[in-house]
Amino acid sequence: MIPAITYSTSRLTFRTIEKGDVELVRGLYLDPLLSLQARGGLARLFICLPAKGSEVPSKVIGRITLLGSLPAHAADRAARFAIAIKPEHQGVGLGTEAMKWLLNWGFAFAGQHRIMGFVFGWNTEARKLYKKLGFCEEGVWKKHTFQGGVWHDVVTL
Secondary structure: OOOOEEEEOOOOOOEEOOOHHHHHHHHHHOOOOHHHOOOOOEEEEEEEEOOOOOOOEEEEEEEEEEEEHHHHHHHOOOEEEEEEEEEHHOOOOOHHHHHHHHHHHHHHHOOOOOOEEEOOOHEEEEEEHOOOOHHHHEEEEEEEEEOOEEEEEEOOO
């Protein structure tokens, strides 16, 4: 068995999603838009808080994905991201740190020319984060996704 690949930042560890992680993955797909974006891709990683001791496993707090093809297989070299962080870990800069790492990895390592994404119109905190990271809102798909008995707009980045 090939060991999980890990990356890290100052506060986070990222590890590949393995076959035995089915329940962890299901727990992060509460948002249908995220679940549609998260299949396949260049990078499919759990976002973890590093272990505080050698016997304590990393705590999974989210998931981040970059979908696209390596430059040798795609003329446009465009990828799209998806990120989900558990609510109890939001609002403390972990999403910013994870996205900065993913953007750097996507451009520098995966050779992408463009990285884009989607966000629900009501998700103002995520929209602020993406703007802070340099994304521009390029359009709105009106009443695109039905969730909780309501149609929601999806903003393209």
